[in-house]
Amino acid sequence: MMHAPDLSITPSGDATGMAHAAVSGAIDISHGPILYVEGVSVSFDGFKALNDLSFTLDAGELRCVIGPNGAGKTTMMDVITGKTRADSGRLFLGQTIDLTQLTEYEIARIGIGRKFQKPTVFENHTVTENLELAMKADKGVWATLFNRLSAAQHEQVQAMLARIGLRERADSLAGLLSHGQKQWLEIGMLLMQDPQILLLDEPVAGMTDEETERTAELLQSLAGRHTVVVVEHDMGFVSSIARTVTVLHEGRVLAEGPMDKVQNDERVIEVYLGR
Numbered sequence: 001m002m003h004a005p006d007l008s009i010t011p012s013g014d015a016t017g018m019a020h021a022a023v024s025g026a027i028d029i030s031h032g033p034i035l036y037v038e039g040v041s042v043s044f045d046g047f048k049a050l051n052d053l054s055f056t057l058d059a060g061e062l063r064c065v066i067g068p069n070g071a072g073k074t075t076m077m078d079v080i081t082g083k084t085r086a087d088s089g090r091l092f093l094g095q096t097i098d099l100t101q102l103t104e105y106e107i108a109r110i111g112i113g114r115k116f117q118k119p120t121v122f123e124n125h126t127v128t129e130n131l132e133l134a135m136k137a138d139k140g141v142w143a144t145l146f147n148r149l150s151a152a153q154h155e156q157v158q159a160m161l162a163r164i165g166l167r168e169r170a171d172s173l174a175g176l177l178s179h180g181q182k183q184w185l186e187i188g189m190l191l192m193q194d195p196q197i198l199l200l201d202e203p204v205a206g207m208t209d210e211e212t213e214r215t216a217e218l219l220q221s222l223a224g225r226h227t228v229v230v231v232e233h234d235m236g237f238v239s240s241i242a243r244t245v246t247v248l249h250e251g252r253v254l255a256e257g258p259m260d261k262v263q264n265d266e267r268v269i270e271v272y273l274g275r
């Protein structure tokens with residue numbers, strides 16, 4: 001079951017003090033895909049980081065994106081989240097929402113969450129407080145400072161602690177967590193916003209084998225409820241979670257399909273494995 005997101009964006013007066021145009025309406029996934037990337041190009045000083053990139057994501061799928069260094073994987077996430085503007089091409093959330101018309105802030109609010117490689121948690125707050133802050137981030141400063149958690153919100157935080165495997169560390173300062181635990185906490189913080197699409201850039205880099213395995217389980221548990229895109233170098237990790245793998249090379253899709261098919265694709269072997 002997809003949960004209908006709250007897409008109302010207030011015209012002004014959010015915590016950052018910026019004014020934003022109103023965006024409303026549900027994400028129309030009646031044709032299957034939740035995200036369309038069509039012919040998107042991005043140049044940096046004449047160099048095409050994305051070169052006519054096209055692919056779609058189905059609602060609720062767990063997609064892995066691989067490709068050699070410089071293939072455009074991070075730029076792809078930047079362009080979906082509005083951090084970088086496409087020079088040309090179309091980006092649609094569902095059938096109706098044109099992402100190229102929204103600011104980075106509005107794209108986040110409409111339900112596209114993004115995690116960078118380095119964990120960014122509030123180190124001087126406890127794990128529980130980090131989740132509470134993430135949950136209330138869109139309620140404005142007043143509510144965040146003065147409102148008590150409702151019983152339902154308290155339940156949500158407890159459930160998330162269990163989901164990300166940090167119940168035992170609930171009262172620890174986030175700064176004292178291991179690298180892997182910080183990554184889980186940040187994923188939990190993103191999930192508190194109940195994003196439609198979650199973009200994760202190299203989530204298991206620097207993790208122990210055990211942490212990597214637990215991350216695989218966590219990401220698999222998200223499929224169905226969220227659409228998840230994982231950029232990752234760790235091929236063992238990718239084969240353990242991937243349904244569909246998209247291989248990027250020189251800013252466009254080189255191959256796409258199930259892991260075993262992609263792994264045996266001659267072009268992929270050539271460019272990705274460097275043979």
Ligand code: ADP
Binds near residue numbers: 045070074
């Ligand atoms: P990947 O994440 O697949 O390793 P990136 O998307 O980071 O690749 O980069 C794709 C290409 O675009 C690289 O050649 C990179 O040097 C270049 N690039 C990325 N961001 C910028 C930028 N802000 N300015 C100039 N070049 C950039």
Ligand code: MG
Binds near residue numbers: 073074075
């Ligand atoms: Mg990258």
